[in-house]
Amino acid sequence: MVNNPEEFTSHLLTLEKIVDEPSITIRFIGKSNERNPSKFIYPILSDALDQSASSKRDIILDFRELEYMNSSTITPLLKILDRAIREENYRITIVYRQSLKWQDLSFSALKIFEAKDNKIRISGR
Amino acid sequence: MKLEIKPKWEDSDSVRDKSNDFLKAHGVSHDIAYALSMTACELFENAVKYGDFRSPDDTIYVTVEVSRNDIIIEVKSPAGEMSENLQQLDNTIQWIRGYQNPFQAYVEKLKEVSEKKLKEGESGLGLVRIAYEGQALVDFYVDENNVLAVSAVYQQ
Numbered sequence: 501m502v503n504n505p506e507e508f509t510s511h512l513l514t515l516e517k518i519v520d521e522p523s524i525t526i527r528f529i530g531k532s533n534e535r536n537p538s539k540f541i542y543p544i545l546s547d548a549l550d551q552s553a554s555s556k557r558d559i560i561l562d563f564r565e566l567e568y569m570n571s572s573t574i575t576p577l578l579k580i581l582d583r584a585i586r587e588e589n590y591r592i593t594i595v596y597r598q599s600l601k602w603q604d605l606s607f608s609a610l611k612i613f614e615a616k617d618n619k620i621r622i623s624g625r
Numbered sequence: 626m627k628l629e630i631k632p633k634w635e636d637s638d639s640v641r642d643k644s645n646d647f648l649k650a651h652g653v654s655h656d657i658a659y660a661l662s663m664t665a666c667e668l669f670e671n672a673v674k675y676g677d678f679r680s681p682d683d684t685i686y687v688t689v690e691v692s693r694n695d696i697i698i699e700v701k702s703p704a705g706e707m708s709e710n711l712q713q714l715d716n717t718i719q720w721i722r723g724y725q726n727p728f729q730a731y732v733e734k735l736k737e738v739s740e741k742k743l744k745e746g747e748s749g750l751g752l753v754r755i756a757y758e759g760q761a762l763v764d765f766y767v768d769e770n771n772v773l774a775v776s777a778v779y780q781q
Contacts, residue, residue: 606758
C-alpha cells in the first residue's frame, strides 16, 4: 500500500515523504542552502526513523533530485546515520545520482558509515 | 568577476549562480564550475557567519579570477576582533594540509561531525569540503585595514 506523499518545504528545499509497504522514502528536491538546515531536516528524518522502527520499514533517503546543498546540510544526515549505527532496528539506504560529479563526491564519501550488517547502504544509481 | 555584497545569507545562492555563470563563460567545464561555485558560496557563507559587520556600509567582496594556470576565488570581509576565529581558521587550514589527500581529511571530519552534538548553523565541513570537492588550496591573510581575505586556488 502506498500512501499519499507528504511534503515539507523550507525556502528552496522540499522533502517528500512516501510511505509504502517495504520502506519509507524521503526525497530531497531542490536546493538546500539555509544557514541552519538541521532545524528543518533533522526532525523530519528523526520522525521517519522512529516510524520506520515501529513499522519495521527501511528508510530510503533519495538525493537524486537535489540540485545543491551547502556543507551545513551534511550535518543532519551524519547525525541520522550515527543514530542508526548506535541503535537497533534501523536500516537506511542513501541513494544518489552517480552521474553528477558533486553527488558522487559528496555521497560516496559516506560509504565510511556502511556497516557489514547492511544497516546503512550508500547507493549511486 | 568582482561582487560587492551585503552580508545577507539569502544572497549566497546569487553568489553561487554568478560564479557558476562566470566560470562557464570562461570555458571552465560544468563539473569544475559547479565545484568552484560551491567553493565561492561556502566562503561567502563563512564570511557572513564570522565577519565583524558593524556598519551598514560593511560589505563582502567576492572575486573569481580565471587564468591559464589556475582559478582563484577570494572572499574578503571585516576581521574585527575575531582572533579566536582566525586561530580556528588557521588551525583548520593547517589540519587539512596535514593530510596527503583531502579525501582523508574529509572523511575524518565526517566521522567527527557525526559524533558531535548538533550545533546551530555550524558543521565545520565547509573548508575541508572545498579542499576535497573543490580540489582547491585554501589560505588566508588579514590586511592592514583588518580585512580578512580567504582564498581558494584551483590548479588548472
